[in-house]
Amino acid sequence: MEVAVACKAKDEDQDLIAAAQRGERGAIDALVRRNDRWVRNAVYAVVGNAQLIDDVVQTVWTRAWQQIGTLVDPSRWRGWLYALARNAAIDAGQKIARQRIRQAPYVKDQYQAPEESDPSRSLARAEQHRRALSAIHGLPAIYREPFVLRHLEDWSYARIAEALELPIDTVETRLVRARRLLRSALADQIENGGTGSR
Amino acid sequence: MTRDEDNLFDVAPRVERLICRYLDGQISDEDETELLGNLDRDAGARRLLESYRRIDADCASALRADLARAVGTPGPRRRNGLLVGAAGAVLTAAAVVALSFLPSIWTSPSRRAAGTVGGGASSVTNPSWPPVFVDYRDMDYAPRERQRDVVRDLIGVPGKNEKNEDVIYIFERNAQSTRIIPISGDI
Numbered sequence: 001m002e003v004a005v006a007c008k009a010k011d012e013d014q015d016l017i018a019a020a021q022r023g024e025r026g027a028i029d030a031l032v033r034r035n036d037r038w039v040r041n042a043v044y045a046v047v048g049n050a051q052l053i054d055d056v057v058q059t060v061w062t063r064a065w066q067q068i069g070t071l072v073d074p075s076r077w078r079g080w081l082y083a084l085a086r087n088a089a090i091d092a093g094q095k096i097a098r099q100r101i102r103q104a105p106y107v108k109d110q111y112q113a114p115e116e117s118d119p120s121r122s123l124a125r126a127e128q129h130r131r132a133l134s135a136i137h138g139l140p141a142i143y144r145e146p147f148v149l150r151h152l153e154d155w156s157y158a159r160i161a162e163a164l165e166l167p168i169d170t171v172e173t174r175l176v177r178a179r180r181l182l183r184s185a186l187a188d189q190i191e192n193g194g195t196g197s198r
Numbered sequence: 199m200t201r202d203e204d205n206l207f208d209v210a211p212r213v214e215r216l217i218c219r220y221l222d223g224q225i226s227d228e229d230e231t232e233l234l235g236n237l238d239r240d241a242g243a244r245r246l247l248e249s250y251r252r253i254d255a256d257c258a259s260a261l262r263a264d265l266a267r268a269v270g271t272p273g274p275r276r277r278n279g280l281l282v283g284a285a286g287a288v289l290t291a292a293a294v295v296a297l298s299f300l301p302s303i304w305t306s307p308s309r310r311a312a313g314t315v316g317g318g319a320s321s322v323t324n325p326s327w328p329p330v331f332v333d334y335r336d337m338d339y340a341p342r343e344r345q346r347d348v349v350r351d352l353i354g355v356p357g358k359n360e361k362n363e364d365v366i367y368i369f370e371r372n373a374q375s376t377r378i379i380p381i382s383g384d385i
Contacts (some may be wrong), residue, residue: 014312023329025367029378032369036376041265050264058351058369063374065329065355132260150222151258152265157224176218182253189256190249 017074019064028065035078036061039085039152042163045148046089048137059088079165086145128189135185143178146171208242217247329355331348334366334381348372354381 013034036057043056063084130189136144140193146160157175161168183190209217219225225233236243245252332354354368357380365380 025355025378032376044265054349054371057376058371061369062331062351062353066331108302128256129260129263132256133264134256136261147257148261151254152261157222167345172215172218172224175222176215179218179253180214180249181248182257183249186253186256188251 013077014074017068017071017077020068021071029069031064032061032153035081038149038155038163039081041149041152042082042085042145043089043143046086046141047093048144049093052089052092056085056088056092059092060085063088076165078159078163082163082165131186131189135182138185139178139181143174143181146174147178147182150175209240210236212248213240213243217243217250220247222251257367331355332366334368350381 013031016027016031016034020031034108039060040053040057043053043060044050047053047056060081064081067084071077111153136147139147144163149160149163155163157168157171160166161171166174213233213236216225216229216236217283219229237247283368332355333353349371351369354366357365359365359369359380359382363382365382367378367380370379371377
């Protein structure tokens with residue numbers, strides 16, 4: 001059932017790509033609407049800074065609109081779009097680094113926890129979130145990207161593999177290693193029971 | 199921490215992989231049976247499953263909270279240096295060209311040179327590609343009233359709407375999605 005739905009969505013994307021390549025603006029609009037959420041999450045996985053997402057995503061869609069005519073094989077649309085997102089995110093990250101905006105670990109500076117009625121609990125949750133984010137963004141990119149896509153998008157291994165243009169086994173191995181590294185980084189937090197959030 | 203790491207290596211790589219498949223909802227019936235047998239026999243495997251489950255929950259919660267704060271940023275879009283940089287080449291090279299066929303980027307593709315992209319037998323002929331983006335802030339298209347809960351791009355593609363009026367198609371984002379909308383002087 002899930003596979004059938006995924007195939008149908010993929011076929012629809014390919015029809016839209018063909019229309020977009022003919023210059024139909026409505027098709028671009030539809031592609032944006034259908035793919036915007038995961039593109040945002042992909043950008044976030046690479047750049048690791050929620051504050052940059054809007055700028056980078058707009059750049060991604062602008063480039064996609066301009067360059068969709070260069071997409072020779074529409075079946076590779078997701079990988080192509082992911083590459084655009086990744087490149088734009090990397091550019092943004094490098095630009096920020098050059099501007100020395102990241103003078104300290106950004107998570108510590110920018111993270112604000114959701115408000116809770118109990119201040120002590122709110123502080124504890126904020127600290128747990130901060131540590132989790134710090135650990136995630138401390139992962140090498142090859143492990144961080146599939147991990148974030150898996151946890152934000154709930155994508156299957158196959159779908160992550162398609163976007164990252166990797167073999168499924170490689171995706172699985174990277175997810176195992178991501179968890180292993182996170183376990184080391186968050187050992188104290190895990191020992192103390194974590195947030196217990198689901 | 200040391201004890202924890204040691205425990206990690208007490209668990210066979212195969213079992214660790216099965217635990218990850220299980221948590222990711224990617225495990226087959228056969229593998230699940232194998233995993234359950236290992237969990238029955240091996241306390242280290244059970245600890246590893248529980249610690250990975252916590253990691254997944256904590257990380258997903260932190261990621262979603264971090265992202266949620268960035269969604270639906272109020273006010274009009276402000277282009278910072280990096281985005282101007284990213285779009286700069288486009289604007290510099292394209293603005294003059296774009297203005298020469300301002301009203302009909304999409305409606306009169308024949309006015310533009312047909313572009314062939316790709317290569318060989320699979321190349322795509324696309325007369326209206328690529329679209330040309332312009333910065334509309336200095337034109338008559340700047341919105342007079344700006345909505346609070348949307349983020350709008352400051353560049354767009356000139357074209358015609360259904361009523362054959364000149365508009366600029368731009369990306370607009372609200373808390374739910376990004377879309378392309380036409381704007382004109384009275385929006």
